[in-house]
Amino acid sequence: MKKVGLVSLGCSKNLVDSENILGLFDRNGYEITNDPKDADIIVINTCGFIEPSKKESIENILEMVSYHKKVIVTGCLAERYYEELKKEIPEVDLFIPIRDYDKFNKLLYSLDNSIDPTLGVDDEYRIVSTGPFSAYLKIGEGCDNRCSYCAIPLIRGHFVSRDMDSIIKEAKDLASNGIKELVVLQQDTTKYGIDIKDPNVNIVSLLKELLKIKELDYIRLLYLYPDEISDELIELIGSEPRLTPYFDIPIQHSESSILKAMYRRGDKEFLINLFNKIRSKVPNAILRTTVMVGFPGETEEDVDNLIEFMKDIKFDHLGAFTYSQEEGTDAANLPNQIEECEKVKRKDKVMKAQQKISYQQNKKHVGEIMEGLVIGKDNNNYLLRSYWNAPDDVDGKIYFSSNKELHIGDKVKVKINNAFVYDLMGEYVS
Numbered sequence: 001m002k003k004v005g006l007v008s009l010g011c012s013k014n015l016v017d018s019e020n021i022l023g024l025f026d027r028n029g030y031e032i033t034n035d036p037k038d039a040d041i042i043v044i045n046t047c048g049f050i051e052p053s054k055k056e057s058i059e060n061i062l063e064m065v066s067y068h069k070k071v072i073v074t075g076c077l078a079e080r081y082y083e084e085l086k087k088e089i090p091e092v093d094l095f096i097p098i099r100d101y102d103k104f105n106k107l108l109y110s111l112d113n114s115i116d117p118t119l120g121v122d123d124e125y126r127i128v129s130t131g132p133f134s135a136y137l138k139i140g141e142g143c144d145n146r147c148s149y150c151a152i153p154l155i156r157g158h159f160v161s162r163d164m165d166s167i168i169k170e171a172k173d174l175a176s177n178g179i180k181e182l183v184v185l186q187q188d189t190t191k192y193g194i195d196i197k198d199p200n201v202n203i204v205s206l207l208k209e210l211l212k213i214k215e216l217d218y219i220r221l222l223y224l225y226p227d228e229i230s231d232e233l234i235e236l237i238g239s240e241p242r243l244t245p246y247f248d249i250p251i252q253h254s255e256s257s258i259l260k261a262m263y264r265r266g267d268k269e270f271l272i273n274l275f276n277k278i279r280s281k282v283p284n285a286i287l288r289t290t291v292m293v294g295f296p297g298e299t300e301e302d303v304d305n306l307i308e309f310m311k312d313i314k315f316d317h318l319g320a321f322t323y324s325q326e327e328g329t330d331a332a333n334l335p336n337q338i339e340e341c342e343k344v345k346r347k348d349k350v351m352k353a354q355q356k357i358s359y360q361q362n363k364k365h366v367g368e369i370m371e372g373l374v375i376g377k378d379n380n381n382y383l384l385r386s387y388w389n390a391p392d393d394v395d396g397k398i399y400f401s402s403n404k405e406l407h408i409g410d411k412v413k414v415k416i417n418n419a420f421v422y423d424l425m426g427e428y429v430s
Helices: 012-027 049-064 074-080 082-087 096-109 151-154 164-176 203-210 231-239 257-263 268-281 300-313 338-365
Strands: 003-008 041-046 071-075 095-099 132-139 181-185 218-221 246-248 286-293 316-321 369-378 382-385 398-401 411-419 424-428
Touching: 003 012, 012 041, 012 071, 012 096, 012 132, 012 181, 041 049, 041 074, 041 096, 049 071, 049 074, 071 074, 071 096, 074 082, 074 095, 074 096, 074 151, 082 095, 095 096, 095 338, 164 181, 181 203, 181 424, 203 218, 203 231, 218 246, 231 268, 257 268, 268 286, 286 300, 286 338, 300 338, 316 338, 338 411, 369 398, 382 424, 398 411
Parallel strands: 003 041, 041 071, 071 095, 132 181, 181 218, 246 286, 286 316, 398 424
Antiparallel strands: 369 382, 369 411, 382 398, 411 424
């Protein structure tokens, strides 16, 4: 039997594409292998968002061609630098940019003429790689926000919502195959349905349909744009126990002048009011965000103000990254670009401040009984996913002890008895 190996880089949305690609190979009789030495074909699904991710993608491509197998490069880097990559890395057998995903099978046929050219990449034939109980559900593609620093619209194109019937069908199929936790995502999840021009199609109506699938224990949202979070959405999350009270809201910065230069909608006052509203309506809400430091024109005072904002809001989870000067974006042409060493210094300062905030937030959970799913085992401790942590390995971990033997995917209750900067520790209750 022929074997395929796949390296998936970048975000969770890219991972869903990788799972769809594996589904195509599976339908054509390929066995999946994690060892590139055993593979007949190696696929690298690349990321091209910022400079470090581009570098990681290139390094992976060069490593995989060294195995002298047939190599396919796809994903964001292939979309953005298609011609350059073909010229610079001729060892790659096939580059498939995102725009050609609908022709993936026909292009693949040029490498293996035993491939059925009538079978395409299809959401219905995913090989879920996130375990037997949890899966991502991608509800659209592209982005129209056009933030001044971001290359995603240049890579992924305009915002397009997926047909709701198609989404619900996939969700039902996943649930029937044992999936208990569904993580709903898109480049801009809260904007779902805006391009469909039907007032009855939006993120709230979609969630209500998903909640009808009783086999799903938990439904979680990722990537919420601040000014698209409606009161109706907040109230729905607060009232439905199976909707995880987890608000992943990347804000990028707190200072109004920086937000304006980033082309971000909403100012500092708006963000303060939003987070206060969420916490008042959903008292057990978990707040996660990402911030960017080193944006052109940012001052040290801006960073200090950002840290004060973080202390006021008290984010449960926060990640910081440095601004990357990406060609084709408006911010790349701004004056007052900041030296890389200074960006790193500012990032370290922000993360050091967040460590104290995270620890204080985590201590509040000591004594709490959390319900969730067993997601693994680490030495003598099990790992729990509750409403507190998302499945994309960005948040901390919940470790817990148990005298009873448990299995992956079991629904359990755990009492939290200790807290650390990023992680929680507990013991099995039931």
